[in-house]
Amino acid sequence: MNRIFGTSASRKPKPSLQDAIASTDARIASIEVKVKKLDGELARYKDQMSKLRNGPGKNAIQQRALRTLKQKRMYESQLAQLAQQTFNMESAALTTENMRNTMATVDALQASNKEIKKQYGKINIDKIEDMHDEMEDMLERANEIQESLGRSYAVPDELDEEDLEAELDALQFEEEEEGTSYLADINKVPDFIDEPPVDISETPTHEAVKATG
DSSP states (O other): OHHHHOOGGGSOOOOOHHHHHHHHHHHHHHHHHHHHHHHHHHHHHHHHHHHSOSSHHHHHHHHHHHHHHHHHHHHHHHHHHHHHHHHHHHHHHHHHHHHHHHHHHHHHHHHHHHHHHHHHHTOOHHHHHHHHHHHHHHHHHHHHHHHHHTOOSSOOSOOOHHHHHHHHHHHHHHHHHHTTSGGGOTTSOOTTOOSOOOOTTTSOOHHHHHHHO
């Protein structure tokens, strides 16, 4: 019996939603070709009727045109139905794809959540707090060492600003007294010289004295 009728395993698989959409699109394309052909026939009938007078010949062509127009309307109705079917199937396919993506996202989030819980379970918050306390102690020790190294020697802890200003004024006064030396005036005779200086140009030389003698 299995050889005659076959088994369920040998049956063809049911077409998928994408296969149904592709088949419907092919039917739509075929009907659109027929509608385009009927449009050409209607245009030809219209041209023939415009050249004929009223009578049996024109009436026969008009009947053909009516049959062609009915056939075109039937195909157009099928096109509208097939287009709606395609739209419904594409909407269903899109919804299915979105559901698959949603489920994949949910699965990924669940796996990530488990991994996060697993990793957080390995963390000891007490050890982290101890590490922070140890870091604070080390920073305080480092600051103490820096303060110790920056200590000044032989410098009074507190200096009076008035004393500093008085010392500064005294230094300025000493500089003014030193600046009034005799070197500032070339023509001034020092106090330790009794005789006035003699101009060399006015003093006769030794050879000039011999010549006059």
